[in-house]
Amino acid sequence: xxxxxxxxxxxxxxxxxxxxxxxxxxxxxxxxxxxxxxxxxxxxxxxxxxxxxxxxxxxxxxxxxxxxxxxxxxxxxxxxxxxxxxxxxxxxxxxxxxxxxxxxxxxxxxxxxxxxxxxxxxxxxxxxxxxxxxxxxxxxxxxxxxxxxxxxxxxxxxxxxxxxxxxxxxxxxxxxxxxxxxxxxxxxxxxxxxxxxxxxxxxxxxxxxxxxxxxxxxxxxxxxxxxxxxxxxxxxxxxxxxxxxxxxxxxxxxxxxxxxxxxxxxxxxxxxxxxxxxxxxxxxxxxxxxxxxxxxxxxxxxxxxxxxxxxxxxxxxxxxxxxxxxxxxxxxxxxxxxxxxxxxxxxxxxxxxxxxxxxxxxxxxxxxxxxxxxxxxxxxxxxxxxxxxxxxxxxxxxxxxxxxxxxxxxxxxxxxxxxxxxxxxxxxxxxxxxxxxxxxxxxxxxxxxxxxxxxxxxxxxxxxxxxx
Numbered sequence: 001x002x003x004x005x006x007x008x009x010x011x012x013x014x015x016x017x018x019x020x021x022x023x024x025x026x027x028x029x030x031x032x033x034x035x036x037x038x039x040x041x042x043x044x045x046x047x048x049x050x051x052x053x054x055x056x057x058x059x060x061x062x063x064x065x066x067x068x069x070x071x072x073x074x075x076x077x078x079x080x081x082x083x084x085x086x087x088x089x090x091x092x093x094x095x096x097x098x099x100x101x102x103x104x105x106x107x108x109x110x111x112x113x114x115x116x117x118x119x120x121x122x123x124x125x126x127x128x129x130x131x132x133x134x135x136x137x138x139x140x141x142x143x144x145x146x147x148x149x150x151x152x153x154x155x156x157x158x159x160x161x162x163x164x165x166x167x168x169x170x171x172x173x174x175x176x177x178x179x180x181x182x183x184x185x186x187x188x189x190x191x192x193x194x195x196x197x198x199x200x201x202x203x204x205x206x207x208x209x210x211x212x213x214x215x216x217x218x219x220x221x222x223x224x225x226x227x228x229x230x231x232x233x234x235x236x237x238x239x240x241x242x243x244x245x246x247x248x249x250x251x252x253x254x255x256x257x258x259x260x261x262x263x264x265x266x267x268x269x270x271x272x273x274x275x276x277x278x279x280x281x282x283x284x285x286x287x288x289x290x291x292x293x294x295x296x297x298x299x300x301x302x303x304x305x306x307x308x309x310x311x312x313x314x315x316x317x318x319x320x321x322x323x324x325x326x327x328x329x330x331x332x333x334x335x336x337x338x339x340x341x342x343x344x345x346x347x348x349x350x351x352x353x354x355x356x357x358x359x360x361x362x363x364x365x366x367x368x369x370x371x372x373x374x375x376x377x378x379x380x381x382x383x384x385x386x387x388x389x390x391x392x393x394x395x396x397x398x399x400x401x402x403x404x405x406x407x408x409x410x411x412x413x414x415x416x417x418x419x420x421x422x423x424x425x426x427x428x429x430x431x432x433x434x435x436x437x438x439x440x441x442x443x444x445x446x447x448x449x450x451x452x453x454x455x456x457x458x459x460x461x462x463x464x465x466x467x468x
Contacts, residue, residue: 036219039185041176043075043117047125057117060177061094064105064163065170071128072105072163072173073120075113076185079156086188087153089161090146090217092181093139094172103167104136104145109152110160128162139171143244144416146217153185180416186217206303207233209439209452212271212348212382214413215254216243220435221414223454225258227437231452234303235262236310238382238410239271239348241283246274248282255286258414266290269310270297271348271382275317298327300334306442307338309371313349313381315363323366331367335374341445342467343376348383350409352397354430355384356421369395372405375468378440378447382411385418386432387451389461399426403468408449412436434459 045057049069063070074089089107109130120126134147153159165171174181209231215221228235241259242250251260259266268287274280284294292299297312309331315321321328335343349361351368361383371379372395392404411418417432435454440447446466453459 035189036222037081037187037189038219039076039078039187040182041074041185042077043115044073044176044183045117045120046070046072047120047122049122052122055118055121057120058177060175062091062163062173062175062183063170064165064173065168066165067168069122070165070170071125073110073115073126073160074163074183075115075117075158075160076153077158078153078185078187081156081187081189083189084153084155084187085150085190087148087150088146088186088217089133089149090144090184090186092144092174092178092183093141094174103165103169104139104171105163105165106135107133107147107149108162108164109133109149110162113158113160115160126160126162128164133161136171144216145244149185153187159185186219205444206306206442207231207439208236208303208306208308208344208442209233209437210236210238210266211410211413211437212238213240213385213411213415215241215250215258216415217254218414218416220416220454221254221258223435224412224414224437225261226455227452228259228262231437231439233265233439235259235266236346236380237266237268237413238346238380239269239313240273240382240411240415241268241271241413243273243415245276246270246280246283247277248285251282251286263287263290267301267308267310269312269347270314272314275314280314280317296327296330298330300338302340304442305340305444306342306344306447307335307340309334309343309345309376311345311347311364311367313347313361313364313367321363321367323369325366328366328370331370332374335370335376338374342442342447343371343374344378344380344440344442344447345371345376346380348381350381350383350407351379351395352390352393352407352424352426353381353384353409354388354420354423354427355386355409355411355418357418358384360424365395368405372403375403376405377465377467378408379405380408380410380438382409382413384409385411385415386420387412387430387434387436387438387459387461388420388427389429389449390424391426391428392465393426397425406465408438410438429461431459431461433457 112126274283
């Protein structure tokens, strides 16, 4: 029997606290915990030599460049914390002006921690005079990037960071005035818990549990991994496991310390971020044979009375998803050979979604058609960072309570959540403020689903449906 022990963070930061997350530890022994505290700047601005006396302290963006010279300044105040064991600076490229750039800048510690956000100009700017903390190469618009500043931020106090660029192709970032995409200082306190044993699955129906859009420099992946600590069964990923580019470093730094502890029971599919690294090579190297043939990324397996199909919606990387493509022909042959009564499919890009960031993806329509033709029951995807459940539908998105497939978008694994746009017909339940996983219990003639929310949140969704 596992008993949950919840470590409660009693010391909060007086200024600029955005979130505090606590890792829950399962087991009977008293163990250390790790918590993350996310701060926003108490001040940030930039200077521009072409307007030497202008102050940009209230601007919604921050610029860094070498032609003309622009420099960024950020200051964070840390108080009330003990045992800081790690610090990461996260910044977000501007969605409008932050187009692809060759140089995101060099980040440097500063001795001056008393400069005024509304007083700094190019003529009186503080010196950027400390140790180099790190640098960014090429960056793209509307994306998060991260610098490890653990060597500088080791305790309470005020900390200033200056950013410069040696390139005439600099970058623009969102400032603290931008709201949800403001710069962040993510602090880890305490020791990370030792990996806990996988819970012993109970006798009876198998469980398939997971989500997509998972691990990055935020704390959402820590919260969802804590949920999986207490849920036995096979773990699925619906793609985008490691941000920002699915590299070996991203898997090592972000995925491995959180969802990586369930690697031995995980059946993944790759998302578009994995394919930022050519051929999604780090994804396939990390998961090995559990991820299928690296040249394909699609495979199938059985759980109890269910046939489970993991597909690759990065269509251009595997010769297409169109009717007659290698993947579509394989899928039809695989389904025709299946003798089990119920079928579950998952991949990354959703055919149906009401998310504002990514539109419904019609390129996967032939895969949906093949599944419908073979009486499949469930399709799970990610890509839009939110939860959405649809009524059973035919491949055209029309309600079909006889043979329709129920679609889920479960992009709630830990990456920053997205907003909704136009709500599609037959969308029954939606949420975009809660990280979590969905637990599917696969019965002999049907399934039960349950959205399990992160600690401290109350949203949930659940139900039971018979197989076709």
